[in-house]
Amino acid sequence: MTATNGDGGVQLARKDFQSDQEVRWCPGCGDYGILAAIQFMLPEVGVRPEELVFVSGIGCAARLPYYMNTYGVHGIHGRAPAIATGVAIARPDLHVWVIGGDGDMLSIGGNHLIHALRRNVNIKILMFNNQIYGLTKGQYSPTSEVGKVTKSTPFGSLDQPFNPVSVALGAEATFVARTHDMDRKHMIEVFKRAHAHRVRRSSRSTRTATCSTTARSTRSSTRTLGRNMLIELRHGEPVRFGAERELGVVLNELGEAKIVRVDEVGEDAILVHDERAPTRRSRSRCRGSPASPRCRPRSGCSGPSNGRRTRARCSGRSPRRPSSAVPAISTRCLRSAPTWTVA
Amino acid sequence: MNPAALKANLRDMPPGSTLLVNVDTFDQRNLDKAGYTSNPLTDGSLANHRVFEVPMTSITVEATKPLGVKPRDAERSKNFFALGLLCWMYTRPVEPLLDWIKRRFANRPEVLEANLAALRAGLNFGETAELFDHPYEVRPAQLPPGTYRNITGNLALSYGLVAAAQKAKLPLFYASYPITPASDILHELARLKHFGVKTLQAEDEIAAAGAAVGAAFAGSLAVTATSGPGVDLKAEAIGLAVSLELPLVLVDVQRGGPSTGLPTKTEQADLLLAMYGRHGEAPLPVVAARSPGHCFDAAFEAARLALKYRTPVVLLSDGYLANGAEPWPIPDLDALADISVEFATEPNHGDEFWPYLRDPETLARPWAIPGTPRLMHRVGGIEKEDGTGNVSYEPENHEKMTRLRAAKIAGIARDIPGVELDDQEGAELLLLTWGGTWGVGTAATRRVRARGKPVAHAHLVHLNPFPPDLGDVLARYPKVLVPELNLGQLSRLVRAEYLVDARSLTKVQGVPFRAAEVEAKILEMIEQ
Ligand SMILES: Cc1ncc(C[n+]2csc(CCOP(=O)(O)OP(=O)(O)O)c2C)c(N)n1
Ligand code: SF4
Numbered sequence: 001m002t003a004t005n006g007d008g009g010v011q012l013a014r015k016d017f018q019s020d021q022e023v024r025w026c027p028g029c030g031d032y033g034i035l036a037a038i039q040f041m042l043p044e045v046g047v048r049p050e051e052l053v054f055v056s057g058i059g060c061a062a063r064l065p066y067y068m069n070t071y072g073v074h075g076i077h078g079r080a081p082a083i084a085t086g087v088a089i090a091r092p093d094l095h096v097w098v099i100g101g102d103g104d105m106l107s108i109g110g111n112h113l114i115h116a117l118r119r120n121v122n123i124k125i126l127m128f129n130n131q132i133y134g135l136t137k138g139q140y141s142p143t144s145e146v147g148k149v150t151k152s153t154p155f156g157s158l159d160q161p162f163n164p165v166s167v168a169l170g171a172e173a174t175f176v177a178r179t180h181d182m183d184r185k186h187m188i189e190v191f192k193r194a195h196a197h198r199v200r201r202s203s204r205s206t207r208t209a210t211c212s213t214t215a216r217s218t219r220s221s222t223r224t225l226g227r228n229m230l231i232e233l234r235h236g237e238p239v240r241f242g243a244e245r246e247l248g249v250v251l252n253e254l255g256e257a258k259i260v261r262v263d264e265v266g267e268d269a270i271l272v273h274d275e276r277a278p279t280r281r282s283r284s285r286c287r288g289s290p291a292s293p294r295c296r297p298r299s300g301c302s303g304p305s306n307g308r309r310t311r312a313r314c315s316g317r318s319p320r321r322p323s324s325a326v327p328a329i330s331t332r333c334l335r336s337a338p339t340w341t342v343a
Numbered sequence: 344m345n346p347a348a349l350k351a352n353l354r355d356m357p358p359g360s361t362l363l364v365n366v367d368t369f370d371q372r373n374l375d376k377a378g379y380t381s382n383p384l385t386d387g388s389l390a391n392h393r394v395f396e397v398p399m400t401s402i403t404v405e406a407t408k409p410l411g412v413k414p415r416d417a418e419r420s421k422n423f424f425a426l427g428l429l430c431w432m433y434t435r436p437v438e439p440l441l442d443w444i445k446r447r448f449a450n451r452p453e454v455l456e457a458n459l460a461a462l463r464a465g466l467n468f469g470e471t472a473e474l475f476d477h478p479y480e481v482r483p484a485q486l487p488p489g490t491y492r493n494i495t496g497n498l499a500l501s502y503g504l505v506a507a508a509q510k511a512k513l514p515l516f517y518a519s520y521p522i523t524p525a526s527d528i529l530h531e532l533a534r535l536k537h538f539g540v541k542t543l544q545a546e547d548e549i550a551a552a553g554a555a556v557g558a559a560f561a562g563s564l565a566v567t568a569t570s571g572p573g574v575d576l577k578a579e580a581i582g583l584a585v586s587l588e589l590p591l592v593l594v595d596v597q598r599g600g601p602s603t604g605l606p607t608k609t610e611q612a613d614l615l616l617a618m619y620g621r622h623g624e625a626p627l628p629v630v631a632a633r634s635p636g637h638c639f640d641a642a643f644e645a646a647r648l649a650l651k652y653r654t655p656v657v658l659l660s661d662g663y664l665a666n667g668a669e670p671w672p673i674p675d676l677d678a679l680a681d682i683s684v685e686f687a688t689e690p691n692h693g694d695e696f697w698p699y700l701r702d703p704e705t706l707a708r709p710w711a712i713p714g715t716p717r718l719m720h721r722v723g724g725i726e727k728e729d730g731t732g733n734v735s736y737e738p739e740n741h742e743k744m745t746r747l748r749a750a751k752i753a754g755i756a757r758d759i760p761g762v763e764l765d766d767q768e769g770a771e772l773l774l775l776t777w778g779g780t781w782g783v784g785t786a787a788t789r790r791v792r793a794r795g796k797p798v799a800h801a802h803l804v805h806l807n808p809f810p811p812d813l814g815d816v817l818a819r820y821p822k823v824l825v826p827e828l829n830l831g832q833l834s835r836l837v838r839a840e841y842l843v844d845a846r847s848l849t850k851v852q853g854v855p856f857r858a859a860e861v862e863a864k865i866l867e868m869i870e871q
């Protein structure tokens with residue numbers, strides 16, 4: 001699809017936003033879909049390539065700016081929101097997008113993320129949440145689920161993950177959305193709204209803050225991602241999902257979201273999604289809901305997620321200090337690689 | 344002085360110096376608190392000094408009693424009594440002081456009156472007490488004609504940055520996280536919004552440096568300032584700026600280290616950090632201010648180099664310069680050099696724009712800012728191909744780029760003045776100073792010469808690259824002495840670079856050298 005950009009009446013298309021660099025993600029990686037959605041979306045919103053700056057940190061996701069025929073900075077791990085803050089403050093005329101992974105944004109760059117959100121700087125932050133450190137070949141990330149077995153958590157991860165939407169809402173972001181890499185239509189719709197989001201905060205300047213969380217998966221995992229694994233939230237509509245839309249969400253008296261069968265509670269009890277409702281924070285925490293993204297990239301970046309709760313098991317086995325109960329490293333262990341003797 | 348002040352400061356008083364003590368405070372309690380086992384006023388331990396015992400508290404209480412001031416409150420005015428007495432001793436005019444007191448305490452008339460009374464009592468005490476044989480007269484300093492004001496290093500540095508931005512025709516973007524002794528630069532610049540200055544108090548030093556990189560990419564004169572702990576945190580972002588080849592000024596107002604160290608005290612121990620404190624081969628220019636007023640010039644020079652060579656530059660100041668003040672000839676802004684640079688506006692390789700196609704003379708790359716049609720490009724910290732700027736892991740290319748980045752910085756030597764040398768006929772010893780030791784270096788040089796001994800003094804503002812003639816200058820003197828407030832960092836650099844037997848005089852007490860210390864070392868080396 002093309003659109004007219006500016007007074008010159010030039011028709012821009014997806015290719016105008018594609019750089020000449022070969023895209024180098026693993027085959028089947030969800031990042032391709034996100035890149036394509038961005039490149040399809042931009043011609044539709046009438047922005048020129050030279051008005052755009054894509055800023056990223058380090059990670060697989062963070063390679064994206066190289067593939068965009070716009071201005072771009074591939075920065076340092078975690079610091080993209082800070083670098084983008086500098087670009088946006090220096091040049092309010094530009095459209096600044098921040099691209100990063102879950103490790104980039106929520107681990108090493110967590111501090112920059114929350115401060116960029118609370119400052120309400122004129123930037124759009126797009127987090128590619130694959131719940132793993134992809135580039136460094138598969139360590140658990142701050143969004144990995146408890147029990148996730150990765151190279152750095154061979155007995156399963158013990159840490160409670162962040163819910164990115166809760167983090168963004170908690171940091172007072174003024175636009176927060178989550179979309180999915182397999183649903184191009186929805187991605188484009190969300191990106192367009194992010195692009196259009198401008199908040200008049202004070203008389204001094206017009207600024208925007210957006211945190212758009214994109215769950216990513218590969219084709220192999222989404223084959224299993226049926227209709228009952230996604231809850232689509234639409235403003236003004238009841239929150240229902242499932243193959244037959246037989247499931248729904250209700251709020252209990254504590255404001256917590258719960259999944260129920262619609263026929264058991266009745267249509268009227270189902271929550272109606274209100275984007276501007278002050279209680280939306282609680283909705284982001286629909287815990288363990290099928291909506292939490294899944295990612296099992298084919299190569300490189302993820303170990304199987306077996307969902308085992310390993311905390312109890314491990315807490316008994318990993319004392320804080322070495323004690324006599326912990327066996328000393330054995331000679332057999334040291335010799336676990338081929339050895340030879342020199343006479 | 345009271346007993347505690349006497350205890351703390353006596354070691355700085357050379358034999359024969361004059362001590363004014365507030366005799367009212369030398370009671371047993373205060374002596375005990377200060378750790379004196381006997382009263383120094385009576386035990387003969389001050390025999391080498393001229394001691395004047397003045398009952399400052401009681402006279403101040405007496406002088407303010409007619410105003411109805413209670414003794415407890417009156418005591419607080421006794422510093423004005425001391426000031427009045429000093430004014431008499433040094434024949435200083437009191438009118439400016441009276442004006443200042445009237446302005447400062449305009450809202451508190453009773454305090455105002457008490458302070459004025461105490462000041463007058465001090466003056467009168469000097470006149471009438473027969474303790475002092477004569478007042479001293481300090482003649483005005485011999486300064487070149489011009490309009491002067493008092494300025495601290497941090498303020499001069501702030502103004503230097505603003506002036507540089509104006510002369511570069513660029514907006515100034517300043518990002519920083521508060522830290523002693525650099526915070527005042529943020530405070531000053533935050534007030535200068537009307538000059539097109541944008542300030543950001545970032546969430547930490549990493550963010551401040553990152554934001555500065557972003558602003559530089561977007562076309563601002565980008566600056567971030569901090570002190571040692573912050574420099575540690577900024578290292579990765581500065582390395583990014585080295586790789587992106589973007590202009591950026593990093594100000595390090597040095598303080599005592601390591602770690603939190605001595606936050607409010609001065610030191611010059613970050614020179615090697617400035618030179619080498621990044622991973623990989625990441626050279627950058629280093630400039631150091633030599634006096635509070637010179638912070639203006641040094642900031643201007645740092646900005647000039649950053650813009651012209653598209654490189655981060657480290658500007659070193661220190662706690663002593665930052666908070667120290669001196670009379671400063673207000674510069675004629677029109678007379679400052681034009682340091683503006685051109686942004687790229689056209690493709691530079693056929694129809695294409697190559698972000699790493701260098702200027703053959705300066706080796707600087709083009710600066711194409713977002714918003715410019717047809718010059719869209721991506722820069723990143725990954726090694727890139729010379730010319731195109733595309734990601735490249737080629738072995739030869741990495742070596743080429745590493746050497747190009749180094750050659751670009753080394754080539755700056757052609758663009759900076761030669762060594763500032765104050766030579767003297769017959770001098771065998773060269774005193775080599777950098778940064779804040781300039782003042783004590785000139786004073787020590789004068790003192791040695793006053794004794795009839797020849798000595799030469801050279802001072803370095805540019806520490807990387809060094810002035811092009813530094814090697815020749817060093818080779819002319821059989822003896823070289825480098826006084827530094829560290830354990831010998833410049834001396835190490837010049838020894839390595841020029842194979843000279845530079846000796847160092849070092850001090851790390853959080854306080855500057857005294858001229859006598861440097862003088863004594865020079866004399867000792869001359870005799871050897
Ligand atoms: C200071 C620093 N520490 C560590 C790294 C190594 N590193 C690069 S990317 C990465 C994590 C990437 O994970 P994520 O941000 O989730 O991105 P993904 O690759 O999954 O898209 C790490 C640890 C680095 N580049 N810099
Ligand atoms: S390692 Fe994972 S995130 Fe990275 S490119 Fe491959 S599939 Fe994508």
Ligand SMILES: [Mg+2]
Binds near residue numbers: 102130131141
């Ligand atoms: Mg990830």
